[in-house]
Amino acid sequence: MDASIDSALLAVEVYNKPRTTFRSEGFINLMVMAWTRLFHAYFNATIGDRYYYKRKNGRYELVDGERKAWELSTCIKKYDELDKAVESNLNFFIKLRNKIAHRHIEKREVDTLIFGECQSLLFNYESLLIALFGEEYSINESLVYSLQFSQIRTKQQEAASRSALSKDLSDLVSFVEKYRNTLDEDTFNSLQYSVKLIQIPKISNTNRADAAVEFVRWDTLSAEDKEAYEQLTVIIKDKTVRVEAANVGRIKPKEVVRRVNERLQGKSITQPLHTALYKIFDVRPTKGAEDPFETNTQYCIYDEPHNDYVYQDAWVEFLVHFMQTSGLEPKDLREKARTGQTLKIHDYAH
Structure with missing residues (x-):
């Protein structure tokens, strides 16, 4: 338990230091560790050491000689008593942590963008800590509000900053926006998901x-x-x-094929060829991908309630232009898809 609380306090310390350049990365990783150790402490007190993975032969799974314990996503499923908004907040940070694991983001845009979710992650942690182990574990009295500089950046400064966003940062911002748009209104507006x-x-x-x-x-x-x-x-x-409104103006794959073929002269595409094309241009993940939301939203969007994908008019426009001007034959495109070759969409956009 002490290790969990120490991780949470260190996360706050990292976040509140004014000269920290990896604020969000440090806070997220330390808070995921704090949450994981909190669940492990609870499981150890309630079910003993059964929160370790075992193989079919009954032996423990080992990582570097140590027993492999449930990661946070598994702990959430095993606990199964979290409020929906709390679970959505945790899943947001699990996905975001995986995305920033190989990136180093020094700009403040991510910090300000996800401040509400970060504050809820901390509030929710202490609430569950107290619920599981009692008021004596409350840690809010040891914290104070962080000091803020008074100057607000001008619109020109904000615009200049946005124009300089790296691709990694743009991808993270896009992920945050897409994740928020998958939430229902009650969850999105809940203080357990994001403090406002x-x-x-x-x-x-x-x-x-x-x-x-x-x-x-x-x-x-x-x-x-x-x-x-x-x-x-x-x-x-x-x-x-x-x-x-949901999916207004969005197009199903069969409709994409129909519209493209209506405008092509002397050529046509089939449903299998359309599948090859979205793979080649990487506009959406393949079936069964870990993160189905990883789409190029200019052309394709994941529809969570139906667990499928819908396409934008821009995708139809691109395919028509590509098929008319690229000189690549359907058999060549299918072979590229089969062998995992990709093309840069901006090389063929008009």
Whole structure:
């Protein structure tokens, strides 16, 4: 248990250090470790040492001579008592940690983008810690609010920063946006998934012992209070626009083939050739991929409720142009797909 709490405290320390250049990476890895050790402590107290993997012959699986314990994703499934929003928050960070494992992101965009999820990850951790082991394990009294610099960057600075995003960072930002859009409204708006706070400087205190900063939970405000806060120019509130209609204007694979063939002259594509084409241009993962959301969203989007993929008009436009101008025959394209060869989509886009 001490190892779990130490990991969480170190995660907060790393995150709050102003000169940290790997803030999100360090925080996420340490918090995943804290959560994993929390579950292991709980399982050890309730089921003994049965949270280790075993082979069919009954022997333990070993990694570097040590017994292999359940990783966090397995712990979540075995515990099976988490709130949906808490589980969504944890799964978000498990996926994100896997994505940043081989990247080093020094820009602040990821830090600010996922601040709400990071704060919920920490809140949820302490809530479960107390629920499983009691109030004496509460650690919030040892923490204080981190200090903030007052200057807000200008729109020009933000635009310049966005234009300089590396491909790795752009991929991470795209993942965050796609993951959020898979969540239902209740989960997305839940404080267990992402904390949404308004920080209000207090101009004067009625009591000199009062805290200098007041944190207001947005979801607890009345409609009138929300309207009043919206009028304050000192509040910077990021707003995510969520489109409620699903798959408007999106196209199923058979419809893609039909539309492409309507416009091709002297050529046509089949459903198997379409499969070869999306593999060659890597616009979506293959069936059974670990992360089905890894699509090129300009051309293809994963439809989670139906566990399949839908395509954009841009994909039809690209295929028509490609088939008319590339000079590659269907047999050549099928062979490329079969052997795992890929093409760069921007080399053929018009």
